Amino acid sequence: MKAVFKFLRYATDHKGLIFLNFIFNLVYIVFQLVTLLMIMPVLKFLFSKDQAPSEIKSGGIDMGSWFTGLYHDFMQWFALMVKGEPVKALMLLCIALVVLTLLKNVARYLAMNFMVLIRNYSVRKMRVNIYEKCLQLPVAYFNEEKKGDLLSRMSNDMKEIEFALMVSLEALYFQPLNIIIFLIALVALSPKLTLYILIFLPVTALVIGLVGRSLRKKSIKNQMLIGKIMSAFEETIGGIRIIKAFNATSFFGKRYRAEDHEYTRNNIGVQRRYDLSSPLSETIAIMVSAALLWLGGNMVFRKELDPEFFLTYFAIFSQLIPPFKGFSSALYASQKGMASLERIQELVSAPVVVQDPERPKTPSFTDSIAFKNVFFSYTENPVIEDVSLEVKRGQTIALVGPSGAGKTTLTDLVARFYDVKKGGIFMDGVDIRDFRQDDLRKLIGIVSQESVLFNDTIRNNIAIGNTNATEQEIMAAAKAAHAHEFILASENGYDTNVGERGSKLSGGQRQRISIARALLKNPEILILDEATSALDSQSEKAVQAALEVLMEHRTSFIIAHRLSTVQHADKIVVMDQGRIAEIGTHEELMGKNGLYAGLIKLQKL
Template sequence: MKTYFRLLSFARPIEKFAIPYVICTILGVIFTTLNLALLAPLLMTLFKSGTAGTELIKEPKSWFDVADYLNYFAQQANLTYGPYGALQLVCAVIVGSVFLGNIFRYFSQRIMENLRIHTLLNLRKTVFNNVMNLQVGYFSNQRKGDIIAKIASDVGVVQFSVTGTLQVVFKEPLQLLAYVFMLFSISFKLTIFAVLVIPVSAFLISKIVKRLKEQAKQAQEMFGLMISYLDEALTGIKIIKSFNATQAIKSKFDSENVRYSDLGRKMARRQQLGGPVSESLGVLMVTSIVLYGGSLILDKQSDLSVALFISYIGIFSQVMRPAKAITESFSTIHAGIAAGERVLDLIDEKPTITDSPNAVAITSFNEAIRLENLSFTYSERTVLKNINLTIPKGKTIALVGPSGGGKSTLMDLIPRFIEAEKGKVTIDNVDVKDITMESLWSMIGVVNQESMLFNDSIFNNIAFGMPNATQQEVENAAKIANAHDFILQTDEGYESNIGDRGMKLSGGQKQRICIARAVLKNPPIMLLDEATSALDTESEKLVQEALNNLMKNRTSLVIAHRLSTIQNADLIVVLEDGQIIETGNHMQLMASHGLYKKLIDMQQFTEV
């Protein structure tokens, strides 16, 4: 129940919906119950009860005798307006009662739908906001598809189960109590006999839905796994086809799909068994009441009239409807709580990298970035060991070395995408842990090896994060990035859509759009992670020229795959096995005949 109430808290302010819902539901229940209770006076009027030769009904003395009150008023109408006039009046009252009952039921459902949408809005917003606040490293250990499933699918299951169950929990017990109240007002003895059978139904239904929560949780996890497979398949479609792995991927997805479907069938069998069982028990109970009550009337052991007995049967036949809805809601709430636990796990996930309580905002970069005695371990493997490096303002520092040497890790420490176990990173002698991350990121521009673009227009991709950028500013940034000419050649220029992840553009074009985005941001510090490694020679030349334009008058940290692109760097840092083994400019490192020269010679040999 703790999970349920936590999920319900996302409906706040719930009183905005609860008060009108309660009022509409109570009035709807009253008129719905009255519709069935009016059967007795209708039958009595048709059979001309209360006319000459028929024993007159005395006005009841207790408010509890609702059925007797209705019969009394029907009899008075019969005496006052005659049989046909009384029939007209009773029919008019029934029509009015049905109309009002439906009106209030409509408004209660409308209010509940507003509550459902309001809850969904708050829940999905909270989940997404928390995911976006998590540190970058969190996503390295998670399946993207599972996160998507939690935000999209699980939240949807939660909204229907929580608000739907809330509706059932309030309305159906109230309706059930109203029916039972009317049954007691008609015949106390018959109703005592009837209610003894209801616990048997509840016990059987509880046995049926007992394992649904566990199965529902498994189903949500399997669905998340399927979304992960789907995401991987769509992202890597070219690789899948080029390696003739289409059938293997199909089999992998199909296997998980079969498992998910089998579990869905098991859950459906349990959920669908509840309805037939409750209906069968309902018919059995109604039959028992007819036999028992009929025997009392035939043996003249009861003062029930035929009209009242038929009305009693009509009301009792409806008792199982709210009882059925209540029992079926157990299966829904189990599925909802299982999905809710997964959603709340994501909400409860706290970022491990946050602003310190005394963090300050920086607005400028004046001296240098310093890495002091930095060490970083990932999965028990030491990636960086006691790194000391100074990056002066306005200088270009290049990181080179074999793959796995720790270059990208070192770069990620500066914007606090990850955090070192030992040592510190300072900007102008201020530890980055004592700088607000928002102001830190405003000082830094990033261009990665993988061009990250959005399914939007070229203009919006360049102006990403800069919502107030003008057309002229965007065009100027594109010109610096050598992108303006090819943009004008697209169908709609700057308003051209570039497709999912920029699929409509070439690798060089995508990279130049990313560079234009960084140019427009105009940060004092640039982090370039192998921005030209995946490009052909012609594209590399254009992109490198754009990068040179980008790095002018800026402090730049560059990871280079093609060493020819960083020979003009102010300082080249050679990393191997997480340690700095060489530093110097190109000429100095070539003269030292160390690892850097070896790498240069290897690349020149490969190119030849």
């Protein structure tokens, strides 16, 4: 039941809908019970020789004056209505059955309608929470987790949770309510017979619990395996050109088949356990029914029980079997859904390492950015070690050095994608950790090597950093980025869809749209991370011209492997193994004949 209550936490915002669902379910059950209870007095009237109420025999058990009184009142009213005519009695019974069935099904429909609203609103809330959590999580989280597995959590796991949430609500409200009301009716009719039924409950609970725990373990593994399959598929689609170029289709096919085989084998185990719930609960119910028939039948033979009374009792008991099966199936489904919920909870409860301060300061950049004895590491091994550097407002700083030297990491620390482990980065003397992340990033624009465009129009991709921008401002940014001409020449101009990740555009076009985006944001600090390294000579020339416009009057950090593009920087910082190896202008560093000069010579070869 713990699994059921965990799901219900997501439905607590909709107490009004839950209450309405409960009320209409209650109405449905009451009408259903009344329909069944009508059988006994009607049968008594139809088949009794004296056509008058008589004492109800219930195995020597006193049913209580309230039930006996109800019985006699109803029989007197019924006798008055039919006036001793069996055909009229049968007609009234048929009309009553139709009316009661109609009313109870209307109530059930309304209850299910409210359940649909509860389920969809609750799952929508969960999806939005997951998405917003993903936006809050640090960049490092997405470097460590597989994209396919995250997509699987958002799709497959959410489907499992949606179903489990529905059956959990049914398990807590409808099925137990159904069982309890019918049990009360059975106890009122015959406590002795009902006692025999209740003896079987502990055995039933034990069997269901054992199967449920086994199902949950298998389901956790199942969702993990389907996440691996999604990751493999996503990876294959992203790298299909390389896979084909290196004739690696058989290798990747073999690897995928192995992962899919493991998932299929585990999924068969999950389905077998889940499918066991209904026949298992039905078998137990039939065993109880057989015992009830034996006991009740013998009481009828001994004339301790009226036949019509026992038929009514057994009819009511038979209505316990569907909710009992439904309750056990719901428990199994909630156990299966718990595996998905745990995977979702892992994501939702993942720590947000980079936090906003409780009392944030407003960032102001009028003087300088200072790195003071900065240390940083992703795991145990340091990536940045004891870096101290001052960057004056308006300066252009080039970060160069071998791959893995820590250049990109250093600029990521400026944008607070990560926080430093030791030391600090200060803007006008204030630690940037004292600023809200959003406030700090308003000052920063980034153009990276891989232009990240979204499956939307060119206009919307440019306006991401400034959604309130006018058409004139967007076009001005595109013109400054040397993108206006090719945009107008495209199919729908600024309303042209760029495709997934900008697949409908060339590399140079994507990069110029990224530059237009940065220009529209109008940041005070600019980070250019290998912004032209992936372009051909013609595209690079156009992009470089756009970058020069972008860098005017801004503080710029340029990360470059092509050193010819950074020789005019105010400072060139040479990184090596996370430390600053050299610092100075191009001429000063060439005069030192150190690491920078060596890199220049290598590129001239």
